[in-house]
Amino acid sequence: xxxxxxxxxxxxSKLSLPEFIYLLGLSIIGIIFVYRITPMSGIDEMYHFFRAxxxxxxxxxxxxxxxHAFGGGLDSHMIDWVDYFNEKRNQxxxxxxxxxxxxxxxxxxxxVRKITLQFPSTASYSPIMYIPSAIGMxxxxxxxxxxxxxxxxxxxxxxxxxxxxxxxxxxxxxxxKLPLLVLLTTPTALHxxxxxxxxxxxNLGALIFIACCLRLRLSQTSHSAFWLNCIFALAIIxxxxxxxxxLLSLTCFxxxxxxxxxxxxxxxxxxxxxxxxxxxxxxxxxFYPFNPAHYWNTGGDSxxxxxxxxxxxxxxxxxxxxxxxxxxxxxxxxAWGRFGGGPIPLFFKIGEKTGLISVSLMIGLAxxxxxxxxxxxxxxxxxxxxxxxxxxxxxxxxVGFSHAGEGIVSGLQGRxxxxxxxxxxxxxxxxxxKLKLNNNYLSSVLLFANFICVLHVSIEAITVYARYxx
Numbered sequence: 080x081x082x083x084x085x086x087x088x089x090x091x092s093k094l095s096l097p098e099f100i101y102l103l104g105l106s107i108i109g110i111i112f113v114y115r116i117t118p119m120s121g122i123d124e125m126y127h128f129f130r131a132x133x134x135x136x137x138x139x140x141x142x143x144x145x146x147h148a149f150g151g152g153l154d155s156h157m158i159d160w161v162d163y164f165n166e167k168r169n170q171x172x173x174x175x176x177x178x179x180x181x182x183x184x185x186x187x188x189x190x191v192r193k194i195t196l197q198f199p200s201t202a203s204y205s206p207i208m209y210i211p212s213a214i215g216m217x218x219x220x221x222x223x224x225x226x227x228x229x230x231x232x233x234x235x236x237x238x239x240x241x242x243x244x245x246x247x248x249x250x251x252x253x254x255x256k257l258p259l260l261v262l263l264t265t266p267t268a269l270h271x272x273x274x275x276x277x278x279x280x281x282n283l284g285a286l287i288f289i290a291c292c293l294r295l296r297l298s299q300t301s302h303s304a305f306w307l308n309c310i311f312a313l314a315i316i317x318x319x320x321x322x323x324x325x326l327l328s329l330t331c332f333x334x335x336x337x338x339x340x341x342x343x344x345x346x347x348x349x350x351x352x353x354x355x356x357x358x359x360x361x362x363x364x365x366f367y368p369f370n371p372a373h374y375w376n377t378g379g380d381s382x383x384x385x386x387x388x389x390x391x392x393x394x395x396x397x398x399x400x401x402x403x404x405x406x407x408x409x410x411x412x413x414a415w416g417r418f419g420g421g422p423i424p425l426f427f428k429i430g431e432k433t434g435l436i437s438v439s440l441m442i443g444l445a446x447x448x449x450x451x452x453x454x455x456x457x458x459x460x461x462x463x464x465x466x467x468x469x470x471x472x473x474x475x476x477x478v479g480f481s482h483a484g485e486g487i488v489s490g491l492q493g494r495x496x497x498x499x500x501x502x503x504x505x506x507x508x509x510x511x512x513k514l515k516l517n518n519n520y521l522s523s524v525l526l527f528a529n530f531i532c533v534l535h536v537s538i539e540a541i542t543v544y545a546r547y548x549x
Contacts, residue, residue, distance in 0.1 A: 093250035097523040098260065104530055105264055106242055108537050112273035113234040115541050117174055117548035119164040121274025122420040122494075123200070127209070128275040130201040131233055132157055135213035135220070141202035147373060149202035152193035159186050160226040168425055173547040183227035200374040201277070203367040205319040207284070208277035211240025234273055241272035244283035251290040253297040254451045255508040257444040257522055259286070259501055261437060261529045266430065266536040267417045267494065281320045282497050285327055288313040292330040293505070295338065297452045303338045307348070310334070314352045318359030322369070323471050327498065328356035329464060333457055371480045371490065378482040387483055395477075402473055402488040411438065414493030418540050427543060430536035440529045445508040447525075449518040458510035465502030472496065 094102075119125050133141065133151050141149040160183050167174045206213075215236020219229040245263060249256050263282065272279045291310045294300055310331060318325045331352040336345040372379030388395045415434035419426040472495050473488050480490035 094246060097526050098249060101526050101530055102242060102245065105269065108534065109238045109269055109273050111541065112269060113231060113238060116273060116544050117164065117425060118230060119161050120168055120419050120425040122271060122276060124274045124420060125165060126198045126201040127277055128161065129153060129196060129198040130204060131209040131212040131275045134206045134209040135216040139206040141367065144197055148197045149199045149367060150197035152195050155192045155194050156186050156226045157229060158194050171422060171424060173549065176549060179227060183225045187225045203369045204277060205363055207316060207319050208280040211280065212237040212275050233275060237275060237279060238273050241279040248283055248287050248290055251287060251294055253294050255445060255505045257526055258441045258504045258508060261441045261444065262500055262504060264533060265415045266533055266540065267414055270418050278494055284320050285317060285324050285498055286501055288317050289327060289330045292333050296333045296335060296457055297454065311352055311355060314356040315359045318356040319363055322360045322364050323475055325356040325360040326468055326471055328353045333460060377480055379480050381478045383483050384478045398487060399473060401486060405487055406491060410493035410496050414497060416536050425547060429539050433532040433536055437529055437532050440525050441504065443525050444522055445504060446511060447514050447518050447521050448508055451508055454509045458506040461502045462506035465499040465506065469496055469499040
């Protein structure tokens, strides 16, 4: 039992009181989101829910079907219940709480059967990202709960998993704790964590790997063998989160060579870590390739796009530059206050001004961070890695989503750049001079101000959802 609760106790001991209160307040908002955001109205929630249910049933690997499709057999009770919300969403009509409860009660009295569905856009994902929500669903299932209870339990599982990983990240990070906390707790991030999205585990899992590397780089830490083993294990997981995440395994080169007997051992370890990450990504994507243009019928053709890159490099570079020019501001707006996956009215964006305030608070928290080290080498490395990662995301969508002649790379969303922004924040924190201020008091004030921004947008979002789920 002690081994089970040790990670939670360790995280709690590493959190400051303002951090703990901030996370507690966000947890309360999150629980309200779980029940007040219309079921199946989250960002791509329907497809993530199918994959989470599949994992909860113990089917970690998706079934293959013709035409490069993936899916599997799902229990009918949950599918029959959520179909009500899918119908209402597609008709842009409100859903009724009492009707949903009666439907759940009626469905519970019928025998369970298997319904075969194809959901290749998420069935091709590793089951790792869905473990928290799957655990929540399985706990509810143990008590023979109704399908609506199981559904909310899955959402709660994703929220609690998100909060635990946030605490773990803050416990490991040697720098940039509060700026990253602000970045990772935007209203949209909370929205994703309280639905069935895979983003919380993907982003936080990748950042925990980076945090372990930075801990060895910037802290006088003991038990270096433990951290080196953790980094290797996390590198394998990193490749399973997303193919693009394997690029972040390069962070291991920030680990000081002093932890190894020789430069050769150090280089071998770094190569092994990167190889493990890339190998896990390639092997998984070899069995379950992710092809968004095919799944979402965008008209894109990867072969044509790669050919255009080679034959028309100037046009290709102009398209990439136009994407950055048009998207940079829009991506933050999208990552701060976007709710729902569509169609309207269950897809909306709010809080543009509070989003700008949050950016200024992040910068302020980075400037006044207490006991942070200055490392221009680490800063430059993280800045370059962040730029490379954002470019890789854009290239992935250029090849795998966009069609020829669009002028910009399409399909991009702000949340895809969270990891790049996190690297930029760390780089900024490690290169700017320290300010001689009352850091503890001021940082608490700035963190509270950001909580007010998040709360304001969250209340506005709940008000919108109240019109369509009552």
